[in-house]
Amino acid sequence: MILHHIQSSPMQSSALKTCLRYIDPSDTILLSGNAVNCLLTQEWQQRLSPYKLMLLADDVIARGLQARLSAYKHIDYSDFVEQTLTHKKVISW
Amino acid sequence: MKKLCIVFRQGPHGTAQGREALDLALLSASFEQEVSLVFTDEGLLNLLNHQSPETIGAKDYIATFGALPLYDVDTILVCKDSMKELSLVEDDLKLAAEVCEPRMIASHFSQVDEVLVF
Numbered sequence: 001m002i003l004h005h006i007q008s009s010p011m012q013s014s015a016l017k018t019c020l021r022y023i024d025p026s027d028t029i030l031l032s033g034n035a036v037n038c039l040l041t042q043e044w045q046q047r048l049s050p051y052k053l054m055l056l057a058d059d060v061i062a063r064g065l066q067a068r069l070s071a072y073k074h075i076d077y078s079d080f081v082e083q084t085l086t087h088k089k090v091i092s093w
Numbered sequence: 094m095k096k097l098c099i100v101f102r103q104g105p106h107g108t109a110q111g112r113e114a115l116d117l118a119l120l121s122a123s124f125e126q127e128v129s130l131v132f133t134d135e136g137l138l139n140l141l142n143h144q145s146p147e148t149i150g151a152k153d154y155i156a157t158f159g160a161l162p163l164y165d166v167d168t169i170l171v172c173k174d175s176m177k178e179l180s181l182v183e184d185d186l187k188l189a190a191e192v193c194e195p196r197m198i199a200s201h202f203s204q205v206d207e208v209l210v211f
Contacts, residue, residue, distance in 0.1 A: 023199070
């Protein structure tokens with residue numbers, strides 16, 4: 001069980017795309033920074049639907065996307081720390 | 094002794110990522126860590142033959158890949174999908190690397206202690 005941490009939008013880097021090539025169904029994806037923007041698009045809503053997905057709340061609020069991304073799980077920093085401990089390892093792409 | 098996997102994801106010379114990744118690999122190996130390398134996407138281009146980075150004044154760290162066996166870095170995995178995407182064949186690469194399926198790389202990620210992506 002690996003936590004994949006993505007901090008850049010697919011429009012600016014292929015990190016998320018590359019991560020999906022090596023991800024296991026039991027893994028979790030944490031989107032922070034500009035990566036949260038990708039869920040505004042249909043393409044990425046579909047591509048990420050099979051996976052456990054979390055968004056860093058502060059980055060969503062900072063970008064004024066709380067309402068648009070309300071369908072997804074938002075976590076705060078202490079949840080983030082907890083997630084890193086419950087997973088075998090974290091890969092920051 | 095930690096199992097450390099270093100992932101090369103970006104092409105050489107345009108950014109310092111490739112050189113930094115190789116520096117970390119050799120340094121960690123010299124501190125007795127069990128280092129393995131994974132090359133994916135344009136990261137494969139680090140291993141391409143016949144490069145001449147000095148043409149643009151870039152440091153030729155590519156030659157240093159040859160030192161990997163001396164540091165006992167023997168697990169070198171190259172993503173088969175990326176090979177196809179970039180239409181590369183094994184002869185194009187300067188290292189004897191294991192070309193493998195993404196799911197083999199995924200299982201390697203779960204077996205090592207740390208994965209660092211450059």
